[in-house]
Amino acid sequence: MERCGERYGVIGVVTEDLPLIASPGMVKVQDYVTSGNATAAQLKAIGINKIILLSHYGYDVDIQKAAELSGVDIIVSSHDHSLLGTAQDINAQTGSTSTSPAYVGQGALSKGEYPKQLTNKDGDKILVVSAFEWGRWLGRLEVSFDASGKVLTGTNKSAFVSGTLAEDAALKQKVADYYAPVKAQNDVMIGTSAISFPGARGTVAPFVAGVRSVETLLGNLVSDLMQAAAKTSDNAVAAFTNGGGLRADIVSGNVTFGQALSVLPFGNTLYVMDLTGQDVIDLMESSAGKVGGGGFLQHSKELRMSYCADLTACAGTPLKAGGRVTSIEIAGQVVSIPKIYRLATNNFTAGGGDGFDVLKSACLRSGNFCRDTGIV
Template identity: 35%
Template sequence: TSAIEAARQQVAALKAEGVFTIIALTHVGINVDRQIAREVGGMSLIIGGHSHTPMGPMNNVRTPPYPELIAGPDGKPVVVVTDWEWGRWLGDITVAFNAAGTVIDLQGNPTEILPSLPADQGFENRIAVFRGPLDQLRARVVGATAVDLDGNRTNIRSRETNLGNLVAEAMLAKARNSGATIAITNGGGIRASIPAGPVTVGQILEVLPFGNTLALVTLTGAQIIEALNNGVSQVESGAGRFPQVAGLRFTYDPSLPATSRVTSVTVDGKPIDPNADYVVVTNNFMLTGGDGYSVFTRGRNQVDTGFILADVVEEYIAANSPVNPAVDGRIAI
């Protein structure tokens, strides 16, 4: 289901319950938020995330404004806001609606989270209760890497990296006994690098902070090509859907139309068979269509294994330490 269609369905369901003021909380990026505002009637406010977009005072040019008003399909204004990234700003918006749910007054005053802001001591005390055992867990060394592992945001979302290869290979190693021969994971789920040397639990959790689990799905070769095309369709914007892979090699041309950029895919040195079935290991976010991978929702034999991806990578590093992954050309441009 596309974000647009999902929004339409939810608005209809809420209106059927008598709701007349609808506020959407999304994580699809500001461009999709704007599209939802323009195309889906019945919403008054969209509070979004995912694209890490600074608005208003969060950037030097103060555009887009905070908040941003988008005309809905009925001509009524829809408020769109996001508060950038990583807790740097606290969003603050006051909205007044009339009885029909139409915005009639609006004030936005986001606050930058500066070191000079006084901490709430009660909150700090609660953090201290949990910090000790968590710090011990984070500091536990599970293995070592002989090389720097590249999870740089720009790199992991646009090209093959050795850390992307390691994560994909760890997934495939865990799922081979279940018949998997290919691994595809989204680069946007890999959030940090690891320097050469000892590797701790904390570093792995920084790389893979979302708690995603391994998932299995049977796809045809044609569906795998479709998935890879989705993965490279927004490479120019640094979208998180860029695929990091194991068990296959592919070439793509970013100058081609977004839906047909993949020019070759090989498995075991041979062109992928569009009609053959392949068991693919991915993550549960992608299995449900996350990052545009709707093709996975049409696959067969879908299974969420429950294995947490961070635990799988920890296990793989411990078993193969010191790891020394390389960029081997499995993704070519």
């Protein structure tokens, strides 16, 4: 890009965990340093000597990799929502507004100065910045370069977004006009419920039950609906889904389309696949082992599993040596290792998302049934 007669190169790198947290399709993630340096070299070859790298790896990784980069002047860090700046400045800005009390005193969360000044592989200054999360800080870095494009200084001009500015009436009306047909669709009632289905995500330390750590009513409901749809389309006998894909509660009373969309906002499609009994055992063992990491699978009523969250207190003989799972039933029958089971899930999990490689392998197995129904 060109600004005020100066040319700047902007390149990007993304975490190698991308296939585990998203559905990138055929995209392959290359090495941070190798690809970053190669792309920076291409820009320098066409005369661009001020290069900014946008990173979705996380601040701790970025400050580690900075010394290995060549030709890069600035790293804009993201992914782990790191807050940078002096505690004094952060507290002074967040403490000046009464509209965001949760942010007051958060200077203690700072990971260091803004910008973090390091040295790249060329021996030149490289600046690393990060602007926290959810648009609450406007990251602004003022940089001076010498004639050859090397960084001289970097100054923090970031500002806390307090939300105290007056609304723009014209823009507010335009947003309302755009939202009107969306609201009409969101308000369509699709059912009623006598009970609530909590969608809390849960935490690991301290442990709080949620959709990413234990079986839940919401997870059962969504999986049951998936199984019902897949039974009609492909005669699936059970279903499961990733807890991380469930994003909101369903409260008792009338249930609207908008509420359902809030629970499942990602637009994933329904996959149906054949798994061997051994695949199912490996899958459920992997799920039980991800309780602490938030990768626990929710499942329909046709799929029942017993497992030990604490191996030291595990009684009985697990189905897999050293594993947590002690029993698995599908449609009321104990899983048989050589038997084929037709199960349903979503495209994210089917593609190996959250580290469930057994599903991706099953879909790639020659001659094995694996179909994207296209049902959202």
